[in-house]
Amino acid sequence: MSTNPNKLGLLRLLTCGSVDDGKSTLIGRLLYDSQGIYEDQLSSLTADSKKMGTQGGELDLALLVDGLQSEREQGITIDVAYRYFSTPKRKFIIADTPGHEQYTRNMATGASNSDFAIILIDASKGVQTQTRRHSFICSLLGIKQVIVAVNKMDTVGYKQDVYKGIQQDYLKLAGSLDIPDIRFVPISALLGDNVVHPSKQMPWFRGSTLLHYIETTVPQAHESNEFRFPVQRVSRPDSDFRGFEGSIVSGAVKVGDTIRVLPAGTISSVRSITTFDGELDQAVAPQAVTITLNDEVAVNRGDMLAHKDDLPRVASRVRAKLVWMHEQPLQPRNEYRVHFITKATRGMVAGLHHRIDVNTMTEQSVSTLGLNEIGLVDLQLVEPVPFDKYADNKHSGSFILIDKVSNTTVAAGMVEEALPDTGAQRAGETSQEVVWHAAAVGSQERALRYEHKPCMLWYTGLSGSGKSTIANAVDRLLFERGCRTYVLDGDNLRHGLNKDLGFSDSDRVENIRRVSEMGRLFVDAGLIVSAALISPFAEERARAKTLVGADQFIEVFIDTPIEVCEQRDPKGLYAKARAGDIPNFTGISSPYEAPAKPDVHVHTDKVNVTEAAQQIIDYLFRRRIIA
Amino acid sequence: MTTENRLTHLQQLESEAIHIFREVAAQFEQPVMMYSVGKDSSVLLHLARKAFYPGRIPFPLLHIDTTWKFQEMIAFRDRMAKQHNFELLVHTNQEAVQQGVNPFDHPRYTDIMKTDALKQALSQHGFDAAIGGARRDEEKSRAKERVFSFRDPHHRWDPKQQRPELWRIYNGAVNKRESMRVFPLSNWTELDIWEYIQAEGIEIPSLYFAKERPVVERDGSLIMVDDNRIRLAEGEQPQQRMVRFRTLGCYPLTGAMESNATTLPEIIAEMQLSRFSERQGRVIDHDAAASMEKKKIEGYF
Numbered sequence: 001m002s003t004n005p006n007k008l009g010l011l012r013l014l015t016c017g018s019v020d021d022g023k024s025t026l027i028g029r030l031l032y033d034s035q036g037i038y039e040d041q042l043s044s045l046t047a048d049s050k051k052m053g054t055q056g057g058e059l060d061l062a063l064l065v066d067g068l069q070s071e072r073e074q075g076i077t078i079d080v081a082y083r084y085f086s087t088p089k090r091k092f093i094i095a096d097t098p099g100h101e102q103y104t105r106n107m108a109t110g111a112s113n114s115d116f117a118i119i120l121i122d123a124s125k126g127v128q129t130q131t132r133r134h135s136f137i138c139s140l141l142g143i144k145q146v147i148v149a150v151n152k153m154d155t156v157g158y159k160q161d162v163y164k165g166i167q168q169d170y171l172k173l174a175g176s177l178d179i180p181d182i183r184f185v186p187i188s189a190l191l192g193d194n195v196v197h198p199s200k201q202m203p204w205f206r207g208s209t210l211l212h213y214i215e216t217t218v219p220q221a222h223e224s225n226e227f228r229f230p231v232q233r234v235s236r237p238d239s240d241f242r243g244f245e246g247s248i249v250s251g252a253v254k255v256g257d258t259i260r261v262l263p264a265g266t267i268s269s270v271r272s273i274t275t276f277d278g279e280l281d282q283a284v285a286p287q288a289v290t291i292t293l294n295d296e297v298a299v300n301r302g303d304m305l306a307h308k309d310d311l312p313r314v315a316s317r318v319r320a321k322l323v324w325m326h327e328q329p330l331q332p333r334n335e336y337r338v339h340f341i342t343k344a345t346r347g348m349v350a351g352l353h354h355r356i357d358v359n360t361m362t363e364q365s366v367s368t369l370g371l372n373e374i375g376l377v378d379l380q381l382v383e384p385v386p387f388d389k390y391a392d393n394k395h396s397g398s399f400i401l402i403d404k405v406s407n408t409t410v411a412a413g414m415v416e417e418a419l420p421d422t423g424a425q426r427a428g429e430t431s432q433e434v435v436w437h438a439a440a441v442g443s444q445e446r447a448l449r450y451e452h453k454p455c456m457l458w459y460t461g462l463s464g465s466g467k468s469t470i471a472n473a474v475d476r477l478l479f480e481r482g483c484r485t486y487v488l489d490g491d492n493l494r495h496g497l498n499k500d501l502g503f504s505d506s507d508r509v510e511n512i513r514r515v516s517e518m519g520r521l522f523v524d525a526g527l528i529v530s531a532a533l534i535s536p537f538a539e540e541r542a543r544a545k546t547l548v549g550a551d552q553f554i555e556v557f558i559d560t561p562i563e564v565c566e567q568r569d570p571k572g573l574y575a576k577a578r579a580g581d582i583p584n585f586t587g588i589s590s591p592y593e594a595p596a597k598p599d600v601h602v603h604t605d606k607v608n609v610t611e612a613a614q615q616i617i618d619y620l621f622r623r624r625i626i627a
Numbered sequence: 628m629t630t631e632n633r634l635t636h637l638q639q640l641e642s643e644a645i646h647i648f649r650e651v652a653a654q655f656e657q658p659v660m661m662y663s664v665g666k667d668s669s670v671l672l673h674l675a676r677k678a679f680y681p682g683r684i685p686f687p688l689l690h691i692d693t694t695w696k697f698q699e700m701i702a703f704r705d706r707m708a709k710q711h712n713f714e715l716l717v718h719t720n721q722e723a724v725q726q727g728v729n730p731f732d733h734p735r736y737t738d739i740m741k742t743d744a745l746k747q748a749l750s751q752h753g754f755d756a757a758i759g760g761a762r763r764d765e766e767k768s769r770a771k772e773r774v775f776s777f778r779d780p781h782h783r784w785d786p787k788q789q790r791p792e793l794w795r796i797y798n799g800a801v802n803k804r805e806s807m808r809v810f811p812l813s814n815w816t817e818l819d820i821w822e823y824i825q826a827e828g829i830e831i832p833s834l835y836f837a838k839e840r841p842v843v844e845r846d847g848s849l850i851m852v853d854d855n856r857i858r859l860a861e862g863e864q865p866q867q868r869m870v871r872f873r874t875l876g877c878y879p880l881t882g883a884m885e886s887n888a889t890t891l892p893e894i895i896a897e898m899q900l901s902r903f904s905e906r907q908g909r910v911i912d913h914d915a916a917a918s919m920e921k922k923k924i925e926g927y928f
Contacts (some may be wrong), residue, residue, distance in 0.1 A: 010636040077791065081770040082763045082815045089638040093814055112793035227768075232649040237682035245644045247795070276677040287634070288645035288678070301653055325791045339796055342653075398794045407800035409790045439916055 011214060012093045012241035014110050014143065016134035017120030022151045026120065026189035031085050032212060033196035037046040074560035080110045085161035089215045099537060104358055104372035106323040108412060115219035118147050123156045124594070125261035127169040131359045139177040139322065147183045147213055154188040158201040176361065180232055185210050228312065228396045229305040230342040235290055243274055243290040246297050249341065250397035254282040262304045262386035263314045263418055268295040302343035304386040304396070312388045312396055314383045315418035324369040332368065336410065337402040338387055340394055350546050365509040367543045378419060390414035407424050446526030452483050452626045456519040456548045457616070459532040460541060460595060461558030463573055466567035466604050470558060474615035475530055483528055483626060488515055490533040503584060504625055509540060516544040523552050528625065536592040544576050556616060557598035561605060562587045637823050641674065646795060647774060651756050651809050652685050654799035658756040662688040664700040665875040667760035667812060669831045670820055674811060676711060682800035683900035687714035691746060692717060695730055695742040695877035697853050718748035731858055746782045756799065756807045757926040764816045773814045795826045821898060825891040827922045834872045835894065841865040848882030887911065911918035
């Protein structure tokens with residue numbers, strides 16, 4: 001196929017904004033003014049405009065864009081719609097996505113295949129919460145270039161100071177995001193100012209029109225230059241030919257290049273790059289080709305070919321950002337199908353670190369993710385898979401989760417990093433033939449050497465119930481038996497690691513999250529670790545259990561009546577709480593949710609410290625933690 | 628530096644389509660490709676040959692024959708099957724033919740001869756994926772359809788329950804009797820199709836090129852007299868006019884346009900000047916607003 005030097009190729013762009021911002025009108029205007037609308041579409045549009053009566057009988061360009069009937073009736077755009085237009089310079093694919101919070105799913109979908117985004121702001125309203133949300137999602141999905149179109153300038157008298165104010169507000173917001181290239185243009189989509197034609201109303205604006213920007217922009221590299229070839233199919237038309245069909249998702253490959261087949265790590269070299277149009281000496285992304293190798297090595301669908309010195313990660317445990325896309329919320333530890341670009345496998349969410357609020361970009365501790373929520377999770381796969389970080393490579397760093405029963409796509413994932421638990425490493429870094437389990441000391445090996453299994457004893461109970469006292473007594477007994485142990489004391493941690501945390505609800509949740517994470521590390525190191533925390537809420541304890549791992553988590557309820565605790569009052573806290581000096585004090589002004597089914601239930605009104613400690617030791621015997 | 632820009636937009640669209648073809652072949656047990664003999668089908672066929680070269684296309688091609696297609700289309704179809712050595716299946720709604728369903732008298736002609744026939748064929752063979760040449764730019768309701776578009780056991784499309792489709796990851800998982808419609812040309816426009824046909828030298832039926840043809844004018848459309856079943860009204864006299872077709876279908880329902888474009892560059896030049904979108908030539912779309920959305924929900928391609 002011949003190349004046309006006048007064309008800059010394809011630009012895939014995303015438009016974000018609500019109907020109120022005039023997004024559909026803007027797209028309609030781009031199509032209309034650049035003459036991407038056909039006459040019969042126009043006549044149907046004229047009829048529709050009259051029927052809907054949205055623009056007082058005037059041509060409503062938004063109707064051209066709002067596709068499905070039900071959406072048109074509701075006056076909202078609920079799904080991603082794709083629009084096409086081209087100018088002599090370039091072909092454009094617009095992913096037109098809805099902007100409401102409940103459609104984060106659709107916006108993420110549109111952003112996943114876009115190089116570029118137009119973010120609309122209504123000049124009369126300025127930077128809004130949704131502006132922040134749209135920008136955050138663009139940044140999350142790896143869009144590096146954004147044009148902020150300040151729309152409806154006609155409603156603010158085309159005033160420069162309004163535009164400048166919005167520009168400054170936006171730049172403040174964008175400071176925390178990873179969007180290196182941000183431009184601004186003041187427009188009126190309704191009247192056409194600065195969309196395709198320069199505005200006569202805003203002589204103070206010296207920049208280009210919106211169309212000019214998107215016609216001339218050169219997409220920033222999101223993809224790395226490292227060669228990645230996820231194998232789609234093995235082609236064996238006859239006994240002489242065995243090739244691997246696939247698309248190069250990044251980088252380039254030449255005949256003769258030494259490559260590795262991942263996850264196996266096998267080495268070979270490229271014998272030919274076969275296409276219908278003939279054999280190629282080299283090929284680049286995103287070409288679809290068929291590669292043959294010089295050696296008879298095993299290659300299957302889902303494997304990845306990469307240059308021997310630029311390898312992807314290979315691991316069975318990954319940390320990833322997840323956008324939840326289904327009404328049915330995430331069920332941690334439930335098995336889902338996991339599809340990387342061509343690799344289909346299975347896995348579960350083994351840990352949920354936090355949820356990211358799309359409006360404020362803050363992190364919150366949660367126990368699940370619902371529709372349109374975004375979270376950071378640890379994904380445990382049933383086998384090692386080759387991948388890259390999403391920030392390095394969009395196509396080899398992304399995956400989807402599929403419900404095993406309904407087959408529907410429930411989440412989209414972006415890899416943050418490979419997790420070391422199962423011995424991930426840069427494939428082939430240390431050895432010719434890659435051996436995964438040898439890279440790290442496994443928890444089973446540790447258990448063998450220490451002669452006990454690791455676990456976390458989580459002591460919960462009221463302030464003054466005796467948690468720390470009993471935890472330390474148990475620790476002493478275990479230590480004397482030769483076990484590797486440690487006690488994480490809530491109060492002690494607040495002197496150091498958790499010094500920055502107060503006693504607000506969110507700080508308490510964070511306090512528990514950190515202790516759980518610490519516990520998880522200690523368990524991973526093979527220790528029996530104890531934590532004594534009031535941890536009054538069942539949900540928090542459940543979350544801790546998820547983080548640490550249900551099999552290693554032992555909930556010990558130190559059950560002491562509040563009257564007894566208040567009588568003891570070793571730190572004088574109850575007195576202060578009664579006086580109203582401590583807000584949210586558990587048992588006084590804040591509830592304590594007693595565990596419904598603790599693993600060990602210690603009634604301190606019936607046993608003394610030594611007996612309590614022995615009760616816990618007995619339990620550890622029964623669970624075969626110690627022998 | 629982004630590597631994607633080293634390729635032209637047509638090369639990028641071609642790579643994307645090949646990727647989609649291969650995903651279908653890899654993910655489904657019994658795929659089929661719809662072949663309607665038109666220009667989009669010709670492009671689809673060309674891409675399928677490219678996707679699996681040097682192998683053969685690993686699935687059959689299915690033509691829904693209403694028995695009212697242009698004669699040249701049928702001859703072209705059979706010649707292509709021979710020339711490119713693909714497996715061709717032809718299905719006609721025989722029951723309806725016996726009942727005398729024809730495009731003149733039956734308001735539900737298209738439903739019966741195309742949509743119903745298609746559903747019959749898909750169920751009969753148990754295909755779990757059907758590749759089609761539809762493009763998102765053809766019509767508003769198509770703009771939101773996925774590349775992998777899920778169909779329930781009754782071949783119905785639910786626009787509200789579409790699976791999110793991200794990156795180049797296509798979820799082809801279906802249960803028994805459910806199926807997927809797959810559209811490798813989703814991101815192509817009509818202009819892209821023509822430019823690609825020219826760039827690749829793809830053979831298309833000569834009906835696309837202007838020629839003196841016998842036509843009658845009915846309700847503002849020029850209908851070609853392709854055989855003697857046309858039912859000429861009293862006083863209706865076929866005239867020789869220089870015409871060509873923008874789309875091909877059943878000849879009594881396909882309007883021709885007056886044109887002198889006899890070569891691809893002339894067609895492309897004419898198209899770029901044209902102010903009418905291609906579905907205008909198809910009589911079925913004029914019913915009501917969003918008529919296509921209704922047809923699609925029912926299982927039309």
